[in-house]
Amino acid sequence: VTAAGERVVWFHDWRTLPEGRQLGALHGTEAGWGVVPDAPLATRATPLLYLDVAAYDDAVRALPPEEVERAVLRRREVFRLGSSDVSRVLESVHSAMAHAAKTGEAEVFGRLATIAVELWEGGRFGPVETTTLLEATLDADARAVLEARDLPLGQDATELENRYHLDAEAMADFGRPQYTRALLHVPRRRLCRIAPRDEVLHGDFHDEVHVTGPDWIAGPWAEHAVETLRASGRRVDLLAFDPSPVAAWALETRAQIERDVQAAVERMSTDVPGVAKSFGRDLRFRQHAIRGQAAARLAHDGHPRAGDMERDVELERSQLLDLYARSPDHATPSFDAAIERAQIDAAFFATRSELSASSRSRWQRMATTLSQVTVKRP
Amino acid sequence: MSLKWDKYHSYDFAGDTYVPTIDGTSSEAKSFNSLKDDFDELRTLGSSKGIVDAGTTSVGTSSQGRDLCAIKVGKGSGTKVLFTGCHHAREWIALEMVFLVAEYLVRTYSDSPSTDQDKRIKWLLDNREVWLVPLVNPDGHKWSMLMERDWRAARGLHDLPAGDFNPPRLDGGTPRHITYPAAVYTGVDLNRNYGTSDWGNETFRAGSTHPTTSADPRDGGANSVWCGPSAASEPEVTAIQSLMSAQSFRAAITYHSFSQLLLYPSDGENDPFLQFVGKGMSSLIDEKGNNYTYESSNKLYPTTGDAMQYFWEVSSKRPSFTPEVRPTDAQGEQWGFSRLPEDQIEGCFRENLAAALALIQCAGFDAPSGPRVSPAVTIGSQTQIKLNVMPNCWKVFTGWTI
Numbered sequence: 130v131t132a133a134g135e136r137v138v139w140f141h142d143w144r145t146l147p148e149g150r151q152l153g154a155l156h157g158t159e160a161g162w163g164v165v166p167d168a169p170l171a172t173r174a175t176p177l178l179y180l181d182v183a184a185y186d187d188a189v190r191a192l193p194p195e196e197v198e199r200a201v202l203r204r205r206e207v208f209r210l211g212s213s214d215v216s217r218v219l220e221s222v223h224s225a226m227a228h229a230a231k232t233g234e235a236e237v238f239g240r241l242a243t244i245a246v247e248l249w250e251g252g253r254f255g256p257v258e259t260t261t262l263l264e265a266t267l268d269a270d271a272r273a274v275l276e277a278r279d280l281p282l283g284q285d286a287t288e289l290e291n292r293y294h295l296d297a298e299a300m301a302d303f304g305r306p307q308y309t310r311a312l313l314h315v316p317r318r319r320l321c322r323i324a325p326r327d328e329v330l331h332g333d334f335h336d337e338v339h340v341t342g343p344d345w346i347a348g349p350w351a352e353h354a355v356e357t358l359r360a361s362g363r364r365v366d367l368l369a370f371d372p373s374p375v376a377a378w379a380l381e382t383r384a385q386i387e388r389d390v391q392a393a394v395e396r397m398s399t400d401v402p403g404v405a406k407s408f409g410r411d412l413r414f415r416q417h418a419i420r421g422q423a424a425a426r427l428a429h430d431g432h433p434r435a436g437d438m439e440r441d442v443e444l445e446r447s448q449l450l451d452l453y454a455r456s457p458d459h460a461t462p463s464f465d466a467a468i469e470r471a472q473i474d475a476a477f478f479a480t481r482s483e484l485s486a487s488s489r490s491r492w493q494r495m496a497t498t499l500s501q502v503t504v505k506r507p
Numbered sequence: 508m509s510l511k512w513d514k515y516h517s518y519d520f521a522g523d524t525y526v527p528t529i530d531g532t533s534s535e536a537k538s539f540n541s542l543k544d545d546f547d548e549l550r551t552l553g554s555s556k557g558i559v560d561a562g563t564t565s566v567g568t569s570s571q572g573r574d575l576c577a578i579k580v581g582k583g584s585g586t587k588v589l590f591t592g593c594h595h596a597r598e599w600i601a602l603e604m605v606f607l608v609a610e611y612l613v614r615t616y617s618d619s620p621s622t623d624q625d626k627r628i629k630w631l632l633d634n635r636e637v638w639l640v641p642l643v644n645p646d647g648h649k650w651s652m653l654m655e656r657d658w659r660a661a662r663g664l665h666d667l668p669a670g671d672f673n674p675p676r677l678d679g680g681t682p683r684h685i686t687y688p689a690a691v692y693t694g695v696d697l698n699r700n701y702g703t704s705d706w707g708n709e710t711f712r713a714g715s716t717h718p719t720t721s722a723d724p725r726d727g728g729a730n731s732v733w734c735g736p737s738a739a740s741e742p743e744v745t746a747i748q749s750l751m752s753a754q755s756f757r758a759a760i761t762y763h764s765f766s767q768l769l770l771y772p773s774d775g776e777n778d779p780f781l782q783f784v785g786k787g788m789s790s791l792i793d794e795k796g797n798n799y800t801y802e803s804s805n806k807l808y809p810t811t812g813d814a815m816q817y818f819w820e821v822s823s824k825r826p827s828f829t830p831e832v833r834p835t836d837a838q839g840e841q842w843g844f845s846r847l848p849e850d851q852i853e854g855c856f857r858e859n860l861a862a863a864l865a866l867i868q869c870a871g872f873d874a875p876s877g878p879r880v881s882p883a884v885t886i887g888s889q890t891q892i893k894l895n896v897m898p899n900c901w902k903v904f905t906g907w908t909i
Contacts, residue, residue, distance in 0.1 A: 215525070216533040251525025251534035253653055260571070264662070265654050307664045307691050314690035316728030332808065333717040335836075336765075337730060338529065338657075353725050354716070357683075361716045373530035411532070487523045488536045 134167045134473045137179040139205050146175070152185070153197060162201050167473065171480040178204045180217055180474070188385050200382040207380050210483045218478075218495065219248045220460050221471035223414070223453075225502075228464035230453035238450050240502050244495070246418040254422045259430060263300045266423045269416035270296055271313035280370060281402050282409030283455065295441060296420070299427065299434045318349035320369040322390055323358065330363075340378045340386045347390050348375055368393040370408040406456040413452055417445050472499040510610045512853040515599045516542040517652055518573060518645045527656045529846060539652075542606065542642060546576050553580060553613040558632050566640055567746025570663030573645035575746050580612050583634035588870045589759040590639040590863070591747065594697045594814060595659045596647030600832055600847045600855060601762040605641035607856045608863050612637065624908045627864070635867050638754065643743055644697055656846070660694035660731035661741050667692055667724060674722035677708040677811055685723045694727025695735035696720075698763075699810060701817035702738035702748060710809040719808040734812050747814065751821060758784075758826040758870035759818040760863065764847065765839050766807070767798070768831040769862070772819040773805035775827075780874035784826045787869075787904035788862035792830075795858035795909075804829060826869060830859060861907035868903045 140146050142159040148169040154161035164182055165175075178201060179185040188204075189197045222245045229238040254262055270293035277286035290312070297308035323330060324345040331346070339348030349372035350358065350365070359365050368374070368390060378386050396404055424442045427435035461467035475496035479489050514537075521541035525534035546564070553559025558580055565574035592605035612632060620626045642648055646662035669689045673682040699720050700706075710720040720732055727733040739745050751759070769789050775781040789801035804815065819827040833855040834847055847855070 212528055212535045215535060216528065219533050249534060251536070253524050253526060253534065256520050256524070257649070257653060261649060261653065268654065305664070307666045310666050311689055311691050314688075314692045314725065314727075316694065316725065316731075318729070329712060329714040332712045333715055335808070336839075349730075351726065357716050371531075373532050376528070376530035415531075485523065485536055485538070 134477070135164050135182055136167065136170060136177055136477075137162060137182060137185040138165050138170065139176040139178055139201070153194075153201065155198065167477045167480075170477075172482060174482050176205055176208075177210055177483075178208055180213060188382060190385075190388075192382065192384055196382065196384070200385075203382070204380075210478075210481060211488075214474075214478045214481075214484065214488075214492070215248055215251070218471050218474050219245060221467050221474065222248065222499075224458050224460035225464055225467035225471065227453045227456070227458035228461075228467060230450045232464070233454075235447070235450055237502065238453070239446060242417075242446060242449065244498060244502070245414065246421060248495070249415065249418050250422065254419070259423075259426050259432075260300070260303050260305065262419070262423045262426055263296065263303065265419050266296050266416075267293065267300060267308050267313055268315060269412075269419050272315045272317070273412050273416050274312060275315055275317065276370070276409065276412060280409070281405045282412075283402075283406055284409055284413070284452070292441065292445075295434075295437065296423070299423075299432070299438065302432070302434065317352040317370075318372050319352050319355065319367055320347065320372045320375055320393075321350045321355065322347045322366040322368055322394065323350070324364045338372075338375050338379055340375060340381075340390070342383075342387050342390060345390075347378070347386075348372070366394050367397050369397075370405065403457045406452075407458075410452045410456040413445075413449055417442070417449055420445065468499060468502060472496055475499055508611070508614060510607050510614070510853075510856075511540055511545060512603065512607060512856060514538050514540055514849050515852070516540045516545065516602055516606060516641075518576075518642060518649055519543045524652075526652050527654060529656050531655060542576055542602070543574075545606070545610075546578055549578060549610060549613050553578070553616075556613070556616055556618070558582060558616050559613060563638075566638070566750045568742060569644070569646045570661065570742050571646045573649070575640055575645065575743060576642060577638060577640045578609050578613075579636060579638050580609060581632040581634075581636040583632070584636045586634065586871045587636045587638065587754050587756045588867050589751065589754070589756040589818070590637065590641075590762075591643050591759070591814065592641045592762040593648060594643045594761065595763060596644050596651040596661075597657050597659050598762075598764040599648075599651075600764045600852065602641045602648070603852050604762040604830075604832060604856060604859060604863075605639050607852075608860065609637075609639040609641070611860065622908070623906070627907070631864065631867050635870060637867055638750070638756070640747070640750075643747060647697075655729050658729050660696050660727055660729075660733070661700075661743060662693055663695060663741050665692045665695075665724065665736050665740070667736060670724070672722075675708050677705055677710045677720075677809060680711075683709070687723060687725050690724075692724040692727055692733075694729075694731040695733055695741050696727075696731040697741055697743055698761075698814055699732055699734040699812040700739060700741050700744045701812045701814050702744075703812050703816045703820055706738040706812040707734060708811045710811055712808050720811045732810075738812065748817065748821075751818060756818070756822065756825070756870075758866050759815070759822070760828045760830065760866055761814045763829055763831050765834050765836070766831045767800065767833060767835050768807060768829075769799045769801045770804040770807060770815070770829040770831060771801075772816050772827055773803045773809070775819065775824070776803055778824060778874075780872075781824065781826055783900075784866065784869045784872075785828060787901070788828065788865055791861040791865055791904055791907065792858055794861070797833075797854070797858050799830065799832075799858075807831070824874070826866060828866070830862070832859060857909055860909050864907060865903050869900075872900055 149163045149165035151163040226241045274289045277284045337348050424438040475492045479492035517539040523538045554561040560579040563579040566577045567575045590605045592601040615628045620629045651658040671686045771785045792799045815827045815829045
């Protein structure tokens, strides 16, 4: 849990940022790093290191001073605001949705879901053909079916399969009937920790994002090939049902990677249902985001199946509320904290010169929308 | 000369949008140029100079009906060269390499050149015909912009019955047993789908269970190495194979990313002509100060059904290369492998341009026959090449001013 509106920044000369609190200094220089509130940072091209103090604390926890310095210097090279801003606000919005779902506030949940969809897709579906939109829809549908069959997501695989077939019929109308004949196979990659680490294993991960520990590599591995890997004599621990965490881990310090990987192992060994529900929630959110776009497109085009799909998307949204209510979420302690963080972050991003003018203007609109969500709350 | 190296191209979209983050959980802002629009502009400019065939806009269509956009540059139809890029959807830089070579050639060409470099370009385009296909996998590329940033394969659909078989291994090892369910499969790796003499053989790194060429359709997908249900099952591959057959190219190059390598066909180690051209190209890249390792494709990892090998076979061993351009392995880890920042495009192009131009020129050479006797001559600053072939041709690897 973090104080909103404070960032960890790199400074070339501490005297230029008087409102801040110094965390560390580069030996023998005026340069260093510290915590600075949003207001004096506005429009300054100061290198950001972490978007909140808690993330910094987590990164340097238990590191000796020289390693803290090394971690900060590396972070200065690898951190890019442009690829972190949406993730950051989206996390807050998802968390707010979870709080709203748990208290049964369907209208607020719906408004937030619309914001989350906009953040996730970012207009990228706008210029694409209807068939490409349906292709993305069917991919998401099939993924949900396959995972619901195999994992304890608490979701009805048969109902999800019916949804796949509904969308496959729409695709068939566009001259692509293959999806109606069988379920699309969607490759599923699991995030695994594999040991022992050797040259062969390094070769296997040549073009995969991965992280390494003392005697292991953690990265994605095809679900259908995990047993073959085990049979070859490797020890394989499941860390997550999809590879997404590894991209963030790849930017961490060695000690932080080892902590995070170990935490993932422990989570998976003590709370598979909780991990599965969170994973299932994210899968269904993305499916809903895409289906909503597809349904709107079909309606815009006057397609005869548009009505069926739109009604099903409405039904899907109520199911989504139920999933958010049942899945664990620890990103923020309360609805108000989640909204406040999202709003403050959006307002901050609207001032950052690292972002393009169109991004800044988008964040300004988003901050306004988020403030209205709070006002309209019963 | 300032070319379009400030941002990446999409197939047909220009402007600002958001693309999926590498982990797929969110989106990040990007700005794109449109390949279709920029090729139209180049075609118009090139036609006005008399060096571009305005009628050649595409060499085929993808499984979803997108054009394999192409441009044909040069007047020397007796000596043709093929450039291809972006077989692998996520390797956006590979598209840029081919596009920028095309843009460089068209914009540089002048009927009255003033500099030595411009005179060489004029000579090249008066005596060569260069076909450039920057985006062999437009469907996959679109998918990588829209859904999965790390998507590598094509997007054609294959409605397959359940399978149960033991595909052969290239190394002669014991075949593995594969079973898969009936399903609609997608994600053929275009660079495993060419109809080489060994298509369909699985490959592995020594000691690994992880295939580098797979006959299992379940290995399709984001990081696919699936060779497809049959050789040239994908229309994109059929189109390039047909083009090779129809045009009888004298040299070919296919760009990939990453690792900074210049690869040659695995059975070309002892081919003096191939090595002459390859080492010369390698020296030109290294002269720019950002070294690429020159090695057999087998050394990176073994594969079957790839474009470079296919051309090598069907052209009776004409020069065929695969540059694996920026980033390095270490930088790849920092940038998420295929997410080379836009500010790297120009440098990547510049370090590869002279090698590309030299290859175009080398396409006119014939591999010599008869005894080979020659002294050693240094080409470039890095590589010493024994000129046991074509003693007067080494100058092609000197004097480029990029």
